[in-house]
Amino acid sequence: xxxxxxxxxxxxxxxxxxxxxxxxxxxxxxxxxxxxxxxxxxxxxxxxxxxxxxxxxxxxxxxxxxxxxxxxxxxxxxxxxxxxxxxxxxxxxxxxxxxxxxxxxxxxxxxxxxxxxxxxxxxxxxxxxxxxxxxxxxxxxxxxxxxxxxxxxxxxxxxxxxxxxxxxxxxxxxxxxxxxxxxxxxxxxxxxxxxxxxxxxxxxxxxxxxxxxxxxxxxxxxxxxxxxxxxxxxxxxxxxxxxxxxxxxxxxxxxxxxxxxxxxxxxxxxxxxxxxxxxxxxxxxxxxxxxxxxxxxxxxxxxxxxxxxxxxxxxxxxxxxxxxxxxxxxxxxxxxxxxxxxxxx
Amino acid sequence: xxxxxxxxxxxxxxxxxxxxxxxxxxxxxxxxxxxxxxxxxxxxxxxxxxxxxxxxxxxxxxxxxxxxxxxxxxxxxxxxxxxxxxxxxxxxxxxxxxxxxxxxxxxxxxxxxxxxxxxxxxxxxxxxxxxxxxxxxxxxxxxxxxxxxxxxxxxxxxxxxxxxxxxxxxxxxxxxxxxxxxxxxxxxxxxxxxxxxxxxxxxxxxxxxxxxxxxxxxxxxxxxxxxxxxxxxxxxxxxxxxxxxxxxxxxxxxxxxxxxxxxxxxxxxxxxxxxxxxxxxxxxxxxxxxxxxxxxxxxxxxxxxxxxxxxxxxxxxxxxxxxxxxxxxxxxxxxxxxxxxxxxxxxxxxxxxxxxxxxxxxxxxxxxxxxxxxxxxxxxxxxxxxxxxxxxxxxxxxxxxxxxxxxxxxxxxxxxxxxxxxxxxxxxxxxxxxxxxxxxxxxxxxxxxxxxxxxxxxxxxxxxxxxxxxxxxxxxxxxxxxxxxxxxxxxxxxxxxxxxxxxxxxxxxxxxxxxxxxxxxxxxxxxxxx
Numbered sequence: 001x002x003x004x005x006x007x008x009x010x011x012x013x014x015x016x017x018x019x020x021x022x023x024x025x026x027x028x029x030x031x032x033x034x035x036x037x038x039x040x041x042x043x044x045x046x047x048x049x050x051x052x053x054x055x056x057x058x059x060x061x062x063x064x065x066x067x068x069x070x071x072x073x074x075x076x077x078x079x080x081x082x083x084x085x086x087x088x089x090x091x092x093x094x095x096x097x098x099x100x101x102x103x104x105x106x107x108x109x110x111x112x113x114x115x116x117x118x119x120x121x122x123x124x125x126x127x128x129x130x131x132x133x134x135x136x137x138x139x140x141x142x143x144x145x146x147x148x149x150x151x152x153x154x155x156x157x158x159x160x161x162x163x164x165x166x167x168x169x170x171x172x173x174x175x176x177x178x179x180x181x182x183x184x185x186x187x188x189x190x191x192x193x194x195x196x197x198x199x200x201x202x203x204x205x206x207x208x209x210x211x212x213x214x215x216x217x218x219x220x221x222x223x224x225x226x227x228x229x230x231x232x233x234x235x236x237x238x239x240x241x242x243x244x245x246x247x248x249x250x251x252x253x254x255x256x257x258x259x260x261x262x263x264x265x266x267x268x269x270x271x272x273x274x275x276x277x278x279x280x281x282x283x284x285x286x287x288x289x290x291x292x293x294x295x296x297x298x299x300x301x302x303x304x305x306x307x308x309x310x311x312x313x314x315x316x317x318x319x320x321x322x323x324x325x326x327x328x329x330x331x332x333x334x335x336x337x338x339x340x341x342x343x344x345x
Numbered sequence: 346x347x348x349x350x351x352x353x354x355x356x357x358x359x360x361x362x363x364x365x366x367x368x369x370x371x372x373x374x375x376x377x378x379x380x381x382x383x384x385x386x387x388x389x390x391x392x393x394x395x396x397x398x399x400x401x402x403x404x405x406x407x408x409x410x411x412x413x414x415x416x417x418x419x420x421x422x423x424x425x426x427x428x429x430x431x432x433x434x435x436x437x438x439x440x441x442x443x444x445x446x447x448x449x450x451x452x453x454x455x456x457x458x459x460x461x462x463x464x465x466x467x468x469x470x471x472x473x474x475x476x477x478x479x480x481x482x483x484x485x486x487x488x489x490x491x492x493x494x495x496x497x498x499x500x501x502x503x504x505x506x507x508x509x510x511x512x513x514x515x516x517x518x519x520x521x522x523x524x525x526x527x528x529x530x531x532x533x534x535x536x537x538x539x540x541x542x543x544x545x546x547x548x549x550x551x552x553x554x555x556x557x558x559x560x561x562x563x564x565x566x567x568x569x570x571x572x573x574x575x576x577x578x579x580x581x582x583x584x585x586x587x588x589x590x591x592x593x594x595x596x597x598x599x600x601x602x603x604x605x606x607x608x609x610x611x612x613x614x615x616x617x618x619x620x621x622x623x624x625x626x627x628x629x630x631x632x633x634x635x636x637x638x639x640x641x642x643x644x645x646x647x648x649x650x651x652x653x654x655x656x657x658x659x660x661x662x663x664x665x666x667x668x669x670x671x672x673x674x675x676x677x678x679x680x681x682x683x684x685x686x687x688x689x690x691x692x693x694x695x696x697x698x699x700x701x702x703x704x705x706x707x708x709x710x711x712x713x714x715x716x717x718x719x720x721x722x723x724x725x726x727x728x729x730x731x732x733x734x735x736x737x738x739x740x741x742x743x744x745x746x747x748x749x750x751x752x753x754x755x756x757x758x759x760x761x762x763x764x765x766x767x768x769x770x771x772x773x774x775x776x777x778x779x780x781x782x783x784x785x786x787x788x789x790x791x792x793x794x795x796x797x798x799x800x801x802x803x804x805x806x807x808x809x810x811x812x813x814x815x816x817x818x819x820x821x822x823x824x825x826x827x828x829x830x831x832x833x834x835x836x837x838x839x840x841x842x843x844x845x846x847x848x849x850x851x852x853x854x855x856x857x858x859x860x861x862x863x864x865x866x867x868x869x870x871x872x873x874x875x
Contacts, residue, residue: 206714207713218688221690226674
């Protein structure tokens with residue numbers, strides 16, 4: 001009895017526990033902890049083992065190769081934050097790419113061709129948006145259906161054939177933009193940065209952005225506080241459609257051609273990048289910063305596999321494992337493996 | 346001190362630490378067979394931690410647990426079960442797609458020749474349920490049952506394992522009044538059969554109705570122990586809060602002025618709310634009482650625009666178009682829903698974003714949120730309404746229930762509406778926060794708001810309201826004011842639709858209600874502690 005008492009007294013002044021370093025880092029980096037850790041570790045490994053990795057050439061290559069993914073992922077971030085998902089975004093991008101190709105083929109100037117392409121993206125997004133928000137059809141059903149529809153449209157537009165756009169007069173501008181640079185900085189990198197800043201500002205500092213977070217966190221609470229939930233939801237899909245069209249411009253610019261089919265793993269890569277960046281698939285949590293990190297992480301993995309001459313067949317396996325680990329880390333955070341210590345109520 | 350019979354369960358000098366906090370600090374208590382013991386205290390006082398240790402979910406950092414006088418280690422819930430200890434918490438652990446019978450005997454289904462003996466399963470499950478006085482078809486799937494029936498199935502399962510100690514952790518928090526009463530009956534029956542029950546709750550009526558003793562925790566330590574019902578309520582509250590709550594409901598001096606809210610033939614298409622009419626003056630609190638399903642919740646939601654409704658509602662003379670929260674807000678109705686988690690909180694977002702959500706429009710210019718103004722206004726709400734948080738950027742779900750509720754009420758009150766509709770504003774909130782919230786409601790009325798207060802807690806209605814409209818079967822059965830404002834009268838109207846002393850046929854007319862005509866009425870609950 002006396003012993004236990006003494007023991008207790010000795011232990012008692014439980015100091016306001018200095019939290020361990022890893023716990024504080026986890027708290028400071030938020031839900032993107034996994035992506036940041038992955039980027040740091042990979043960068044160190046690759047920088048040491050592959051001298052070419054940190055060269056400017058390789059870095060610009062990395063940026064160029066991942067711009068399409070980034071643009072699509074920025075759009076997908078909006079829809080995931082609002083608690084939805086768009087399975088049609090890559091198919092929509094292929095279809096708008098074909099629209100762009102046909103416009104160029106018809107001899108249109110760059111700007112009208114771009115405008116029509118973006119408009120097509122907006123229309124595709126509007127279709128998804130109206131069906132999910134106003135017709136109240138579940139988003140998985142809607143976007144699964146439109147994914148199939150858009151893929152078909154992409155094939156129908158030019159009878160399933162790729163359009164080689166290199167020689168068309170309107171293409172020069174796009175080509176110069178996608179491949180050009182100023183003061184050694186690629187235009188595409190500037191474009192990426194501008195887009196990142198715009199999306200980040202919209203999400204963080206506009207009423208619309210706050211509405212997206214509110215709808216994704218708790219649609220009923222948002223509605224009762226005067227947020228127009230249906231309009232917000234609809235606009236989110238319109239944004240995805242717009243970014244799909246933007247991505248298709250970049251893609252056509254890089255390939256000098258518009259292809260009616262697309263890399264089947266791209267959709268998974270895009271959504272994985274957003275989730276790895278810490279955006280919750282349940283909505284309401286995360287943001288553009290995380291998405292950029294997620295895209296960068298998957299891009300570095302891909303770059304690393306290429307530099308080390310590992311078969312690209314491994315890419316899917318690595319992406320999948322990384323996705324699960326990153327989200328598992330997020331779940332662990334939420335259930336308090338890293339930050340436990342809430343008093344029992 | 347020697348007792349002839351060792352206690353069923355005795356915990357000694359229990360200590361539980363989480364990083365940065367001492368959740369339990371040297372707690373000793375005993376539970377005897379057949380005893381119904383209340384374990385009470387404010388949110389965060391450690392009552393759930395203690396129950397989880399006894400239930401085998403947590404391991405203590407110090408101290409020991411004795412079962413029948415023998416020290417035992419309860420390494421997991423299964424080990425606790427072997428000693429007859431069953432913990433029932435708010436989150437039910439039934440298998441939703443299985444039948445009632447399967448759930449009651451889950452893991453112990455009777456077998457014959459290797460196969461499950463279904464007739465025997467049904468018979469035994471029915472037997473256990475009958476013992477509890479619960480009548481459910483044992484063939485029904487559990488997910489087709491209401492929450493209260495599900496809870497009764499869970500209790501039946503506990504009993505079928507021959508539980509000796511049943512721990513009910515806030516078990517009544519999701520139940521209607523009727524189901525709560527039935528649960529308390531079940532508890533009494535169990536106690537009579539020698540089963541000990543540890544009730545973790547801060548609901549005073551339940552503590553007084555069921556328990557023979559109360560143990561109060563405060564900040565993880567034992568704050569006191571009291572025999573019941575001989576200990577007065579305010580004494581228990583004092584132990585919980587650590588100070589005297591003299592002025593529990595607060596008071597206001599208000600001169601109800603012009604009529605601000607006029608309601609005429611307000612009803613819902615499905616008949617859950619039958620046409621009702623009433624008026625509320627500026628500075629007046631109209632209480633709304635009634636059982637679950639009486640239409641009081643529909644009234645609140647209809648006024649807040651949360652559900653479609655018909656009829657006429659005027660706010661400050663201007664007609665309100667029903668059925669849209671946005672129009673209700675624009676017209677000046679501040680609505681606070683009853684289900685904080687489902688209808689009010691943005692769980693993943695910060696305290697600041699949760700608060701500014703209620704008035705994003707006013708801090709937005711050209712579509713952009715003015716962050717400086719937002720921080721300033723949010724800080725003001727946090728200060729004015731005593732929201733305890735270490736940072737405005739903290740996730741709102743990390744705050745206690747009371748502080749979450751203060752934030753939710755504060756954000757709505759800060760809108761400065763002429764009319765407020767508060768649906769169960771103190772649900773799931775501890776005693777100290779409740780008293781603070783009562784104070785805010787009094788100030789709001791004093792500043793001239795017309796308030797409709799919907800509550801299932803009669804003392805709260807009596808302490809705050811000028812008049813109370815009692816709902817029964819979808820309509821207003823009576824409007825009670827002055828000396829009639831007692832729990833007995835309100836309860837009687839709510840349950841049977843009649844006055845306690847009245848023959849069922851002699852019922853007050855249910856016509857439109859005129860506001861209180863007295864020019865000045867000072868409503869005060871001063872000195873009235875629950």
